Amino acid sequence: MSVTAHGGRTALAVSVRVVSLVSLVSLVSLVFFVVAPAGPLVAGSQAGAARSGTIRGRVELRRVAPSVERRPTVSELGTPAAHDLSGRLRSVVYLEAAPRGAFEPSPPGHAVLDQRDERFVPHVLAIMTGTTVDFPNSDRIYHNVFSLSKAARFDLGRYAVGHSKSVRFEQPGIVRVFCDIHSHMNAFILVFSHPFFAVTDEEGRYRIENVPPGTYSVVAWNEGVSSEPMPVTVPTGGASELDFTLR
Numbered sequence: 001m002s003v004t005a006h007g008g009r010t011a012l013a014v015s016v017r018v019v020s021l022v023s024l025v026s027l028v029s030l031v032f033f034v035v036a037p038a039g040p041l042v043a044g045s046q047a048g049a050a051r052s053g054t055i056r057g058r059v060e061l062r063r064v065a066p067s068v069e070r071r072p073t074v075s076e077l078g079t080p081a082a083h084d085l086s087g088r089l090r091s092v093v094y095l096e097a098a099p100r101g102a103f104e105p106s107p108p109g110h111a112v113l114d115q116r117d118e119r120f121v122p123h124v125l126a127i128m129t130g131t132t133v134d135f136p137n138s139d140r141i142y143h144n145v146f147s148l149s150k151a152a153r154f155d156l157g158r159y160a161v162g163h164s165k166s167v168r169f170e171q172p173g174i175v176r177v178f179c180d181i182h183s184h185m186n187a188f189i190l191v192f193s194h195p196f197f198a199v200t201d202e203e204g205r206y207r208i209e210n211v212p213p214g215t216y217s218v219v220a221w222n223e224g225v226s227s228e229p230m231p232v233t234v235p236t237g238g239a240s241e242l243d244f245t246l247r
């Protein structure tokens, strides 16, 4: 963890890293994040890129999870509360188990979870293990980011606008992020041991690219609620459609 003055905003760039089977076996508490011991092998990244396919579809939410409302300030009293639905409309879709050898190592990724207008932006972040997440404070008030989640426990303390602290996420799992000062601030970071996941847009559409041909179980997640794993077969160089309904 390190303190850095935050300059230009880094684009959310999640990149790929091979995780050894040994470390995976020790992380079995969340079974659905674990790479399967067997599966289609891809000879190399070039061959894999040429033959790999896509899983795409839509996650429909029967109802949107309620948010914790922000207390209005004196100047806002009498005006309607600003609802932030958009973050809660986004779901994460991921392969329950990724094929071994299906992805190449690459430098650890970087992502940003901003603190802006007393909210975490984005509300849902999906990353691979080894990714460092910056938590810049873009508000003129203090925040205190922390998590008590099993996959990552941290407390960044208070820092002012223009400052940032970072956390590197090493363990797969779901990390709930809060602010110690503002109880209405919360976010999710989903940490995967493989790169086969996607965050949906606000309409629920998703697209998982570069999936080697094969049959997989796919799970959709929204605000702590997961679907049953759904089977899907990805043809060589083709696309498969898979829709989910949650809640």
Ligand SMILES: [Cu+2]
Residues within 6 Å of the ligand: 118, 142, 143, 144, 179, 180, 181, 182, 185
């Ligand atoms: Cu705060």
